[in-house]
Amino acid sequence: MLAGKHILITTVQSDSHTWNLIYIQLVLEELGATVTNLGSCVxxxxxxxxxxxxxxxxxIVSSVNGHGYYQGMGLIKHAQNLLAGRLPPFVIGGKLSTNTKMDVFIESDLVSAGYNAxxxxxxxxxxFKKYLSSMSNSTAAAL
Structure with missing residues (x-):
């Protein structure tokens, strides 16, 4: 499904969790993607x-420590500044805040900042799996 795709997995600088990164890597590799996993505390x-x-x-930016929203915002802004016009699609997920009641606002802010999902x-x-499926479908449609 994702053969020929190269996907980069990263996290925010304060997040030392790795199980989420490994899980995502395994899912992507099962779907045929080549994966670069930068590990924790990047x-x-x-x-x-x-x-x-x-x-x-x-x-893919994954975070489970509750700081993904703020630090993910910093990451996308820094990437946009340095890679203007050459930025691949960005997605983020996990536990991005310590207050889940804020998730609807967090999602809106992150999309407005430049995250695709x-x-x-x-x-x-x-x-996430649905997003990956649409990504592979759009590639197939372009061929």
């Missing part, structure tokens, strides 16, 4: 440098 500069050098088709809540994995 500084913004390192993420942006890797985005620039690896020619990713998609950047935001995955939160109980249906995050299903929505």
């Amino acid at each position: 500084p913004i500069e390192e993420s942006v440098s890797e985005i620039e050098s690896c020619n990713a088709d998609l950047v 935001v995955f939160l809540g109980d249906d995050a994995i299903a929505s």
